[in-house]
Amino acid sequence: MGRLFDFMLPENMSPLTADYTDGLFHFINEASTIVLVGITIALIYFAIRYRRKSSDDKTPVITHNNKLEITWSVIPLFITLIIFSWGYKGWLNLKAVPDDAYEIHVTGFKWNWAVSYENGAQTLNEIHVPQGTPVKLVMKSRDVLHSFFVPDYRVKQDVLPNRYTYVWFQAEEVGESQVFCTEYCGTSHSNMLAKVIVHEPDDFKNWLEMNGGAGGSGDPVEAGKELVNLNGCQACHSVDGTPGIGPSFKGIWGKEESLADGSTVTVDENYVRESILNPGAKIVAGHDNVMTPYEGILSDEDITNIIEYLKTIE
Ligand code: CUA
DSSP: OOOTTGGGSOOOSOHHHHHHHHHHHHHHHHHHHHHHHHHHHHHHHHHHHTSOOSTTOOOOOOOOOHHHHHHHHHHHHHHHHHHHHHHHHHHHHHHOOOTTOEEEEEEEETTEEEEEOTTSOEEESEEEEETTSOEEEEEEESSSOEEEEEGGGTEEEEEOBTSOEEEEEOOOSSEEEEEEEOSOOSTTGGGOOEEEEEEOHHHHHHHHHHHOSOOOOSOHHHHHHHHHHHTTGGGTSOSSSOOOSSOOOTTOTTOEEEBTTSOEEEOOHHHHHHHHHOTTSSOBTTOOSOOOOOTTTSOHHHHHHHHHHHHTOO
């Protein structure tokens, strides 16, 4: 059923979480419209009806009117209470995750969303979920504050370092919904995007099985490539020479890099290792110190594999 302000809302893809929000959104907008139209009509009427008609028209002295003042205080009080209790019920609904919700872990970091599933499957900037099933996302940040927002589901939640937060939703239709980061988190904040991809329950099971059990191909170059993909390195470092927030990986191996302090460095194992663990130590000229340190996130073996992969990008 179409309502006056439907055009302002994205499609409702998760009625269990969105219905409260949408109902209240429409109520506030429609009530405000009625009040706006009423006040405007009264304003125009009074301006015409009581305009000054002759030079000896005199404004009477009015001190107050109890009846009128109580009326215009009590009616807005009730409207405010309605809006408050409606909003509070909606908030409780967003916080009360169904017991049978399917859990997926999401980690925000500058400037990507890393996702991991029960069987070890991992994705970057794609959250695969089963249709018609309540899904709970358990979220944390690796660096600064981010915020996880899916307009189609009307869910939004800050994502913090050193603490878990969560959202839940139940996508009713197969398809995709856009995820935004809605907390300013640095240079590439506006590109910190992801998609929720909704599968039929059986398709989801198949997808999960096919992607389960992380890595382990044994080939260091392949393993390094997978690490570069899963950690979102390409958000800032291209592999085809395109300029980005960080230096491109193309042809980087063995290169003399000019640094911001005027010195130069040869791109070798130790330089790459240092730049991953402590990115601020040597900044390449023309770039800013914006990368998150991967100390404690990537193991020595991971770094060795990434180095082997970087050597192959020519
Ligand atoms: Cu993450 Cu903005």
